[in-house]
Amino acid sequence: MDAVTPYPTGDFATTYTGGWFSSTETPNATDPGGEPSLGPEADIVPAIFAVICLVGAAGNAFVIFMVYRTVTNYYIVNLAVTDLAFLICCVPFSAAKMATPSWEYGEFLCKFVFYFMQVRSFLLSLPLPIHMTTVTHEWYGPKILCTEVWPSHMARHAYMVYTFLISYVIPLVTSLTSYTLIVRHLCLKVHVLSHIQQQAIKRKKKVK
Numbered sequence: 001m002d003a004v005t006p007y008p009t010g011d012f013a014t015t016y017t018g019g020w021f022s023s024t025e026t027p028n029a030t031d032p033g034g035e036p037s038l039g040p041e042a043d044i045v046p047a048i049f050a051v052i053c054l055v056g057a058a059g060n061a062f063v064i065f066m067v068y069r070t071v072t073n074y075y076i077v078n079l080a081v082t083d084l085a086f087l088i089c090c091v092p093f094s095a096a097k098m099a100t101p102s103w104e105y106g107e108f109l110c111k112f113v114f115y116f117m118q119v120r121s122f123l124l125s126l127p128l129p130i131h132m133t134t135v136t137h138e139w140y141g142p143k144i145l146c147t148e149v150w151p152s153h154m155a156r157h158a159y160m161v162y163t164f165l166i167s168y169v170i171p172l173v174t175s176l177t178s179y180t181l182i183v184r185h186l187c188l189k190v191h192v193l194s195h196i197q198q199q200a201i202k203r204k205k206k207v208k
Contacts, residue, residue, distance in 0.1 A: 045095065053088075060080040063080040093109070105146075107133070110133065134146050
């Protein structure tokens with residue numbers, strides 16, 4: 001059995017954020033057994049995720065099978081492989097997150113799943129294997145949670161800012177700049193072609 005780290009003492013509703021289960025207020029609804037009521041999304045969302053996973057896995061596997069021999073389609077295959085890996089390694093655990101607040105998959109998957117999710121976005125996730133771990137906390141009985149444990153709030157905040165810049169701001173600016181240059185190039189090309197066509201029409205008129 002994997003060793004777990006005791007979660008820091010304090011009010012769970014105010015101190016715990018992130019990981020596989022988050023809460024900003026103490027739940028009020030409970031079932032007769034004393035467990036928190038997870039609501040209908042605990043059944044609906046995993047079912048939707050299961051459909052997405054099956055359809056996505058089948059579709060991407062079909063794409064890989066159809067185009068893997070064509071050199072010009074290597075880029076498409078790479079995208080399909082990435083999507084397939086995400087569907088297999090991440091979506092099932094996201095569905096499990098909605099179905100139960102307790103982490104049942106051990107220390108290794110706690111580190112690997114979150115790490116893989118971030119790697120797919122970019123290599124900005126390198127600190128996560130160090131800080132992701134399983135912790136225990138009393139919340140309607142003992143629970144095993146998979147969350148980030150940082151040495152300080154400043155370190156956590158710095159990582160959040162870093163993630164925001166690398167995964168959102170820089171890609172957005174790069175995309176906008178690239179699209180602007182592409183549109184400008186196309187507009188210039190259309191203008192040049194239009195000028196060439198006008199010159200060709202004038203030459204034809206002179207010949208007549």
